[in-house]
Amino acid sequence: MRVKGWLAILATVLVCAGQEAPAQGFAGMGEAVKGFANPDPSHRFAFPADHGAHPDFRIEWWYLTATLTGPDGTDYGAQWTLFRTALRPGEGTGFASPQLWMGHAALTSAERHLFAEKLGRGGVGQAGVKVSPFAAWIDDWQMISRASPGADALSALDLNASGAGFAYRLALEAKGPIVAQGDQGYSVKSAAGQASHYYSQPFYTVTGTITLEGKDIAVTGQAWLDREWSSQPLAPDQTGWDWFSLKFDDGARLMGFRLRDGGAGYLSATWIDADGTPTPMPPGALRLTPLEETRVAGRDIPVCWRVELPQKAVDVTAAALNPQSFMDTTVPYWEGPIVFSGSHTGRGYLEMTGYE
């Protein structure tokens, strides 16, 4: 028997432990959970504590995507993600810890998309997040702070990961402030009020080395870190999402997503000025239109989109650097770098989940 099969079931455990009902929504994330803390609109981020884990919430992630360029101008993308899932709220010692961790890393070029996954348990040192000095790790993949004393822990990071055929080692430096998404960090995900705590650091510059099939390549670029935690981010009828992070050449940023349901979906966006000032966009402001689908991993996935935000005169066409940027991991999804042009130009990352 293939362990893969086990892990697929384990994925359900990871995201809906203790639930009797069959998984709903993407990877069971649309389920009600008792006992876990719920996002609180009055919560204000307190750092460095909020850089760390929130074990009373069911799920949480440290999600970094980087758009990179090699010395010959070749585009690359890198992803480093640490997911936390709790079987029960709270922490425990040793294997009694209810916290499970999942790491995903990927390196993408126009031709290749290489990825790896790691799973681990909390409580035994294999995986976790430490607030001070900041470190997030699973096995030998890590994201550690090298910020100078007094500066925000996330303002300078060292990042590494490796998998079959690829590796990267990147140094990140934040050139702008941390940005609270949604209403001062309270990001609503459905009309019914599902929400998460959500902040980003979208202003990293990156230098480092990637290793692609045995060849070391020096790279530079930009990166975007998302921090999000919740106990139930999707409404039961929501099946997945399309999430965009756009880095405009003029320094502004746009985060936008659409949560798909039976109808028009739930759209949300935050405009971030070049100086880091966030402007939550009103419902209906963002328009996302899939233009072209590609057959990826046995499913039809839109890999070319029209993104419109009339308030900011944004009307761009975003296309995947590599349409086959599929993460065929325990929880499968599409995640890859995009290039956009139109009213604005720039690069970004696209994540699409729940396409069957």
Place this chain on the structure above:
Amino acid sequence: MRPAVGLLALLSHWRRHPFQLAMLLVGLSLATALWSGVQAINAEARASYDRAANVLGLDGLPRLTMVDGSAVPLARYGDLRRAGWPVSPVIEGPLPGSDLRLIGIDLLTLPTEARLMDPAALDLQGFVAVGGEVLVPAGAAARLRLPDQPRLRETADLPPGIALADIAQAERILAAPGLSYLLLSRDAALPADLPADLVLARPAAGEDIARLTDSFHLNLTAFGLLSFAVGLFIVYSTIGLAFEQRRGVFRTLRALGLSAAALTGLLLAELLLLSPAAGVIGVGLGYLVAAVLLPDVAATLRGLYGAEVPGTLGFRPAWWLGGLAISVAGTLMAAAQSLWRLWHLPLLATAQPRAWAHQAASGVRWQAGVGAGLLALACGLGLWGVGLWAGFGLLAALLLGAALILPLILHALTFCAGRLARGVLAQWFWADTRQQLPGLSLALMALMLALSANVGVGTMVGSFRLTFTGWLDQRLASELYVTARSAEEAAELTAWLAPRTTVILPIWSAETMIEGQPAEVYGMTDHATYRDNWPILLGAAEMWDRLAAGQAVLLNEQLYRRGGLALGDLVDLPGGALPVAGVYSDYGNPRPQVIVATDLLVARFPDIPRLRFALRVDPAQSAALAQEMRAVFDLPEAAVLDNTRVKAMSLQVFERTFAVTGALNVLTLSVAGVAIFASLMTLSGMRVVQLAPVWALGLTKGRLAALDFARTLVLAVLTLVIALPLGLVLAWALLAVVNVAAFGWRLPMAVFPADWLALAGFTLLAASLAALGPWRRLARMAPANLLRVFSHAR
């Protein structure tokens, strides 16, 4: 003429000869029974190896443990993972309140090759957590009395003796101080050199078990095939008889317009009707055979190889179908000759009923030639063959060659006897015997195979038992054996025991890799107990002194033979190689073993547990001392063993080991008896033509019958006389070739003439019983039947 009518006409034969029908069914179902019984046992055992491998493939994966054998600290695991070591933690221990071994695994890091049980059988959400489910083998839950009972779930996917839980749950239940070991994937790239306090073992135990037990299963399969072949002789005889008796019917049917092809087709249809019926009975019987024998087989496999097989039989459609198929195939094989002849029979053939027998006689020489070739091959394999397959090839060539050559030998013997015979009657007796040989030779071959297998296996088991009991006496020279639970207890025990015993001899051991195999290293303290008793096979001069001085090692026979080592060769041990000074026998242990001086062992492996001791005491006092020791230190029953009990246990394992062999032996011999019976019945029906003239010349029916009876016994005894040396050669091959290849030890051969006498008695009894029916038939035959021979021109 419609085929259906023809078929009915053919089938009517069986209605008029129900005994023949019974014989056909008995022969076929017996053959199928033994064959499918053995297959069932093999299938069950293999399935349980698979299950065992399925639990984790644990035994097949490399693992890291602490050098000193202590538990791996939890923090160490985290550190190794962060350093990029792809290790997966396992906590293992006896499940309290049960006879199960609990294995706690971490599904998140388990190597991909660690094949797991069917995921459908596992409720994963209930598994990963403290308080998660504990999986136990089917039927085990009711037996368990666990403190604060965890949720149990029975599953057929687990091998017996194993319980499986999430590592968190296992950590809690076992109150484990750390991790038992860390698993690695088989081909994992290691990020760095191994830290000094860890050892990497790459056990191939699972494969070893498969390899070792293969020889055992091959053994069983060979027995199954032998039984099947013997059973087919019965079928062959019966079909031949039915064919002869129905010549008239065939002629009539052909005369009525049935083509030869149609007639052959009808006979084929008839066989295809009968053989599955016999197959079903056979497979059913086979199931019974397997169910009766399996507990013994399970005991054997556990005793010899440590392989766990449940003593209960599962239902496997594959071997039911296999049994049916082999029954049909066997029938067609046995009937091929008859069908071939029918196909070529002239339309209104009045062929001599005995003609085919003469024809067969002409083939004897050709057959003997093939036999001689096979015997030569057997000689070659015996002299130059290497390994288990050569051993089995030798056995097969020997048996088959001897069987093929048997008719020629019997022919020659009866010819000589006829020459030497004085008087007309005696000459007729031998001539008639010789004339019957072709018809009987198949049955006699079957008998010879069964007899020689019996002698061979009996001699092997007997030799083994003699050697084994002698060896046990040598090996278990100390009166008492005690195992402490901790180092402190060991210290207290030795202090307490010192004034109460003649000597306390440590039995400490370490695990290491020798010659690329996982091996045991034992420490031996210099003492007369060992010098006087240890079962040495080969020893260099000053062996004991050099061993005691730490200048040399002793090897067990298995390592000595498999490693192709010689006295004086160097054996690699951690800390430096040492020369081999002696070789000792070590029956029942599949693993390589090395003995060094205790001081050397402790120096080379400073962290081994030092818990076991052998005690020399006055034998009269040993029982009392054992009792006192248990009481004073509150030791469990099994912690103190006296040598008589260990010997009794070992012998019990031994007896169970060969119970299966014995049972199959008797069954094969019985089938051979039935084969003779069937052959004689066939012949007696055809022999009226030959007997009638002798009867007409004045010999009474009673004397004729008595002569026939005597003839059967004479042939059986001749066969036995030929089978005896063959059996001894077989025993030699088993002891000196197959055993060495399969187990790694060679046994001295002993002969047991008393057993041969018993076997001769059994053979004569079987032959008498087989000849009884034909005798009575002849004695009671109406004179009119004999007279009719002269009026009929058949």
